[in-house]
Amino acid sequence: MYTVAFREEIIRKVLSTDRTDSIISISNNINVPTRTIRRWITKRRNAVLANTKLAKNDKVHAVLLTINLPFEDKSVYCRKNGIMPEELEEWELELKNILSAGAVSALEYSNIKKEKEELKKLLLAKDKELDRKDRALAEAAALLLLQKKVQSLLEEGDEKLNHD
16 A cells, blocks of 8 residues: 655656656656556546546536625625625626537537437347347357358268278
8 A cells, every 4th residue: 555645746857847767667766666656646636637527516606696686785794704896896706708619509409409309229230130130140150150050070981981
């Protein structure tokens, strides 16, 4: 088991912008599998993303609480929570941009739904074709095996006739 400090040091080395060693050479030098180092980095990134999402949720919460408030009430909320009114406005714009970017029209949704159904049908057809080919391949293998057996039996019969 590796200590947290050791893992953090290795992650810092690998993610360093001025490093000259590859992750493989670092892995070889410290005798830790590359896969393990990559897992450490992934866990670190996921933890950072989780903290970022939490911060974004706090921003969203603040925007939702104040979105319909008059300017004076927003200012009071900002002073109470140590937020600048400009930050709150920026968060509101950011949230609106995120929401509008993810929105799709009814027509787009309908087209996406049709495409999904077509892809399902195509996948089903491909699965059926694959099953058919699997059966044909199994049949061909069985026939080939049977052919070899018959040929072997015929050769044995010929050898018996030649010996008699």
